[in-house]
Amino acid sequence: MAVLLLADVNGGQLATDSVAKTLTAVAGLGEIHVLVAGQGGDAAAAEAAGLAGVSKVLFADGHDYCHGMAEATAALVVGLASSYTHICAPATAAAKNVLPRVAALLDVMVLSDVTAVIDSETFERPIYAGNAIQTVKSGDKVKVFTVRTAAFAAAGTGGAAALEKVTGATAEGLSSWVEDKVAASDRPELTSAKIVVSGGRGVGSEADFALIEALADKLGAAVGASRAAVDSGFAPNDWQVGQTGKVVAPALYVAIGISGAIQHLAGMKDSKVIVAINKDEEAPIFQIADYGLVADLFQAVPEMTQKV
Amino acid sequence: MKVLVPVKRVIDYNVKVRVKADGSGVDLANVKMSMNPFDEIAVEEAIRLKEKGVASEIVVVSIGVKQAQETLRTALAMGADRAILIEAASDVHTDIEPLAVAKLLAAVVGAEAPGLVLAGKQAIDNDMNATGQMLSALLGWSQATFASELSVAGDSATVTREVDGGLQTITVKLPAVVTVDLRLNEPRYASLPNIMKAKKKPLEEKTAADYGVDVTPRLTVVKTSEPAGRKAGVKVASVDELIAKLKDEAGVL
Numbered sequence: 001m002a003v004l005l006l007a008d009v010n011g012g013q014l015a016t017d018s019v020a021k022t023l024t025a026v027a028g029l030g031e032i033h034v035l036v037a038g039q040g041g042d043a044a045a046a047e048a049a050g051l052a053g054v055s056k057v058l059f060a061d062g063h064d065y066c067h068g069m070a071e072a073t074a075a076l077v078v079g080l081a082s083s084y085t086h087i088c089a090p091a092t093a094a095a096k097n098v099l100p101r102v103a104a105l106l107d108v109m110v111l112s113d114v115t116a117v118i119d120s121e122t123f124e125r126p127i128y129a130g131n132a133i134q135t136v137k138s139g140d141k142v143k144v145f146t147v148r149t150a151a152f153a154a155a156g157t158g159g160a161a162a163l164e165k166v167t168g169a170t171a172e173g174l175s176s177w178v179e180d181k182v183a184a185s186d187r188p189e190l191t192s193a194k195i196v197v198s199g200g201r202g203v204g205s206e207a208d209f210a211l212i213e214a215l216a217d218k219l220g221a222a223v224g225a226s227r228a229a230v231d232s233g234f235a236p237n238d239w240q241v242g243q244t245g246k247v248v249a250p251a252l253y254v255a256i257g258i259s260g261a262i263q264h265l266a267g268m269k270d271s272k273v274i275v276a277i278n279k280d281e282e283a284p285i286f287q288i289a290d291y292g293l294v295a296d297l298f299q300a301v302p303e304m305t306q307k308v
Numbered sequence: 309m310k311v312l313v314p315v316k317r318v319i320d321y322n323v324k325v326r327v328k329a330d331g332s333g334v335d336l337a338n339v340k341m342s343m344n345p346f347d348e349i350a351v352e353e354a355i356r357l358k359e360k361g362v363a364s365e366i367v368v369v370s371i372g373v374k375q376a377q378e379t380l381r382t383a384l385a386m387g388a389d390r391a392i393l394i395e396a397a398s399d400v401h402t403d404i405e406p407l408a409v410a411k412l413l414a415a416v417v418g419a420e421a422p423g424l425v426l427a428g429k430q431a432i433d434n435d436m437n438a439t440g441q442m443l444s445a446l447l448g449w450s451q452a453t454f455a456s457e458l459s460v461a462g463d464s465a466t467v468t469r470e471v472d473g474g475l476q477t478i479t480v481k482l483p484a485v486v487t488v489d490l491r492l493n494e495p496r497y498a499s500l501p502n503i504m505k506a507k508k509k510p511l512e513e514k515t516a517a518d519y520g521v522d523v524t525p526r527l528t529v530v531k532t533s534e535p536a537g538r539k540a541g542v543k544v545a546s547v548d549e550l551i552a553k554l555k556d557e558a559g560v561l
Contacts, residue, residue, distance in 0.1 A: 010473070067476070070441065070451050093471040096437050097453045100406070104442035109407050109526040112436050122530065127434050131325035132334050135530040174450035175480040178466065182474035189473070195560070219561075227490075237456070237491055238474050243435070244490060246472075252560040262324075269538055273558045275550065281543075290541035290558065293550050303547045308561060 001030030001120060004058075006077060006089040006098065007048055008068075009036055010182075014044035016051075017192035018090035020154035023053045025117055025147045027155070029086050031055045034161075037065035037073055049161040057163045064170040067180065068094040071171030074101035079168035081106055081142060085120065091146035091247075099144055108140035113148040113247075129243035130266030149191065150249035150270055183236065190222040190239065195252045198224030198241055198268070199234065202257020202278065202297060206234045211298070212256055215305045224248065224268075226258045242267035257297045260285030277301065309423035309460075309482075311354045311363040313388065314413055315347040315370050317379040318433045331531040334433075336400045343379045346428025348386075349488045352495040353458060354426050355387040362460045363424075365389050369416055371409050373397050377511065384506035385498030391509065392416060396516040396523045403434055408516075408523040410442035415519035417447060422483065424465070429454050429487040440487035450480035454489040 003026050008015035019034065026032060032053055036045040037060040045059040058080065064072040077098070081087060087102060089095035091113045103110035115133070116124035122137045123145060190196065197219065199212035209229075216223045225235035227242050241248055243266040253271035258264060260276070260283055268274070269288060276289035279296050286292040293300060319325065319334070320342040326335045343351075357363035368383040370376040371394045380391035394412055396404050404412075417425065425444075430437035444451035452458075452467035456475065459466050460482070469476045470489045480486070498506070516523045544550045554561040 067478075068471075069478070070444075070453070074445065093454060093469075097441065097451075100436075100438035100441035101445040101451065103438070104407060104410055104445035107407075109405055110436065110438050110442075111527070112438060125435075126535070127532075128319070128325040128334055129432060129435065130535055132327045132532050133535050134532050137528045137530055138526060139528065140526050171450075173481060175452065175478050175484075178477040178479055180471075180474065180476050182471075191472075231490070236474075237470055237489075238472065252554070252558070269535075273554070273560050274538075274541075275554070286543070287540045288538040291550055291553055292541065292543045293545075293547070294543060295547075300547050304551065307547060307551055 001085045002083060003029050003032045003086040003088060004080060004084040005032055005034045006095060007034050007036050007044070008090055008092050008094050009038050009041050009044045012040045012044060014047045015092065016047060017154055018092055018149050019048060020051055021149035021152040022088060022090045022147045023051060023155035024152040025114070026086065026088055027053055029117065029120055033058055035060065035077065035080065037076055039063040039066055045163055049163055050157050050159050052156045052159045054159050054161040057161050058166045059163060060166050060168060062167065062170065067177040068097060069175060069177060070097045070101055071174040073098045074105060075171055076168035077102045078105045080166065085142060087142060087144045089146050090149045095146050099146055103144040106142060106144065108142055108144055109138065111136065111138065111145035114145045115148050115151040126266065129263050131262060148247055150247045183238065187216065188220070188222045190224060190246050191248055193222035193250050195219050195221035196224045196248050196250045197221045197254045197256065198226065198258060199229055199256050200226040200258030201228035201232060203229060203234055209234050211301045215301055218305050218308055226264045255285050256301060258285055259283045260288065309363055310365045310367065310420060311357060312417060312420060312422040312425045313350050313354050313366060313368045313383070314427050314439065315351065315368050315379050315383050316344040316431045317341050317370060317372055317376040318344045318431055321345055321432055327532055327534050331533055333401055333529065333532045343382050344428050344431045346430060346488060348495040349490070349492050350426040350428050351383045351386050351388060352493045353488060356493065357460065367392065367420055367422065369394065369413065371396050371404055371412050373400050375400065380511055381506050382498065384509045385503040386496060389509065391511040392514060393511060394514045394516060404523050405525050405527065406436050406438040406442055407526065408521060409439050410446055411521045412516060412519055413443050414446040415521060424460070424482060425485045427485065427487045429489050440485050444485035450484045452478055452480045452484060453487045455486050456489050456491045458486060458492065
């Protein structure tokens, strides 16, 4: 049994945290080969080779595989598939774009957002926005799945895997990349941050979201937002935490002005410590918070920013 | 250009989900069902393309139980032109897997020859986020997932996609499959006159067998369980107390 793990590479950088956590998830399934795809990914491939638990890094140095373009990347993975019993990737936007395509081309089902690997054919995954956990068994010849990385600790470094160049099919003229607009930020990445400070509808406006950001910056935290805050235009969508956004599990999650809709809880309930600041003492968020502060956020948050 | 929009009948997003006591699944008996919210956005976008003169006809397709007719009527009331129901299950608890759905849709695409398939990025029941990508793969078409902006010009479409960390813009050659994300648009409500009119719009009934597609699941559900609960902690009286607890008790600051 061998596992092919499709790595996330953004602008030549390996998304190390997501790959390292996926390595932990699939550690019991056999020898793991990491696929790094995209021209200029040499450094990313070298970094992947240094992760503990990787036996081989496959590097496809082709321009067609840049920017995670689904058609070409899926064709590449399908070309390599016959050597593997499992094909997986972290459940990022990039992999969710590619792996279902891979699965269909192999005539197998895909499993998204796996939270536990029980054995070589049995997996757990959340359904209904995390309101139920399903254990499923796959009878397919090759198991194709994405891993919800928040559920796993990151594998360490110190590995020295062999590097092998591979080539594969591309997808002639189906689609082309125009541009990426990725917000430049000095803050840690939302899904791997140790602390996340999130604002909800209670923050009230885009301007007042500065309060959330100020506290986050003081704590060295990433900034998150509830779907209600995103829908109201207070925060960009890539800050969204929840079933329809990102799933996070930091050491500390601070929910400010967030009522605690089920869809939000699905994105943060695995955090180690949860703090809720809300003026409504009946807000459902208090039912899952380790520390709740019933207070007006416009007073409490600046005070906290000043005192921590 | 004809636009095809698959729509799924799912539990209404406001309904509290209950896991059945025997662990066999989620209880859907006598529960309010609605159109998958992402599919509503896809229907809305198709209607807007028609209003702009880009789309000529909107065909909606639903695959599942007979009751999915209601979902199709909702889409027709919003503004779709005609509907196809593919009956593939008799029990509301039977979820047809994305791979089988994609195969059926590929067969419909073969018969209807649309220039664009607009689909929701995921269904809020199984949360698989797969059908659009799988359909695109089976057809050998281009794909653009998680769209927050879409413009069609000539034989290509420019799509802005919601990706981790921001947005990505790509162009795809038509025909293509585009899956839609939350911020693409706000779906309209169907007006009463349009609901009445929708009852007269054509709705064709088919079965999975008509298309020669085997919908036998590839995955066996071993069990369905409630997620592990989290207990409420303590209320603190002040910011000072909160900071003290986080430092001394939780050790996270």
